[in-house]
Amino acid sequence: IHLTQSPSLLSASVGDKVTITCRASQGIGRHLAWYQQRAGTAPKALIYGASTLQTGVPSRFSGSGSGTEFTLTISSLQPEDFATYHCQQIDDYPYTFGQGTKLEIK
Amino acid sequence: QITLKESGPALVKPTQTLMLTCTFSGFSLTTRGVGVGWIRQPPGKALEWLALIYWDDDKRYSPSLESRLTITRDISKNQVVLRMTNMDPVDTATFYCAHFLLWSAYFDFWGPGTPVTVSS
Numbered sequence: 459i460h461l462t463q464s465p466s467l468l469s470a471s472v473g474d475k476v477t478i479t480c481r482a483s484q485g486i487g488r489h490l491a492w493y494q495q496r497a498g499t500a501p502k503a504l505i506y507g508a509s510t511l512q513t514g515v516p517s518r519f520s521g522s523g524s525g526t527e528f529t530l531t532i533s534s535l536q537p538e539d540f541a542t543y544h545c546q547q548i549d550d551y552p553y554t555f556g557q558g559t560k561l562e563i564k
Numbered sequence: 565q566i567t568l569k570e571s572g573p574a575l576v577k578p579t580q581t582l583m584l585t586c587t588f589s590g591f592s593l594t595t596r597g598v599g600v601g602w603i604r605q606p607p608g609k610a611l612e613w614l615a616l617i618y619w620d621d622d623k624r625y626s627p628s629l630e631s632r633l634t635i636t637r638d639i640s641k642n643q644v645v646l647r648m649t650n651m652d653p654v655d656t657a658t659f660y661c662a663h664f665l666l667w668s669a670y671f672d673f674w675g676p677g678t679p680v681t682v683s684s
Binding site for chain 2: 491493499500501502503506510512544546548551553554555556557558
């Protein structure tokens with residue numbers, strides 16, 4: 459299953475609302491997770507089951523979608539949110555990742 | 565709390581076999597629904613899922629690398645080992661191990677990663 463994230467690069471400012479899209483090459487139900495990866499560190503889980511927030515993740519993060527189209531939304535960007543975001547499908551092996559979306563400061 | 569840490573050589577030569585160890589704490593790999601997976605990330609590139617081992621010793625591999633990968637566990641040591649044969653410079657990457665919950669279906673805790681360079 460191939461995952462395509464868009465955009466690959468997103469420039470935004472603190473306080474902005476941003477949305478990242480992840481499209482699957484075939485239906486995956488709601489078996490999608492989102493991860494945040496700050497430069498030089500390991501990925502950190504944000505959302506699983508397409509829309510369930512991992513414990514401790516701020517409520518400004520939200521996920522939605524099912525089937526082949528999913529979105530990650532950050533309602534009001536904070537300085538610590540500038541990072542790379544990855545989606546992953548956990549519907550069928552191999553558990554593929556998207557190519558990543560880098561969120562940078564405008 | 566759940567922690568994982570990867571260890572292994574930082575440098576391997578082409579054609580050599582890479583052995584990486586994931587040492588974990590805060591959970592048991594005998595608990596139903598639990599797994600440990602390996603993921604790699606070449607410099608500046610995307611994450612790539614490699615392998616996963618479950619509480620019942622079921623093992624899953626990336627089809628593109630399956631012939632080169634072996635994942636095993638040592639319950640007594642709380643360790644998972646990934647063996648990757650015939651290393652090539654294109655395999656240069658940071659390798660991560662992560663805790664997986666089958667019921668939630670995601671990698672909820674990750675190790676810090678270990679960088680591996682393949683070069684003669």
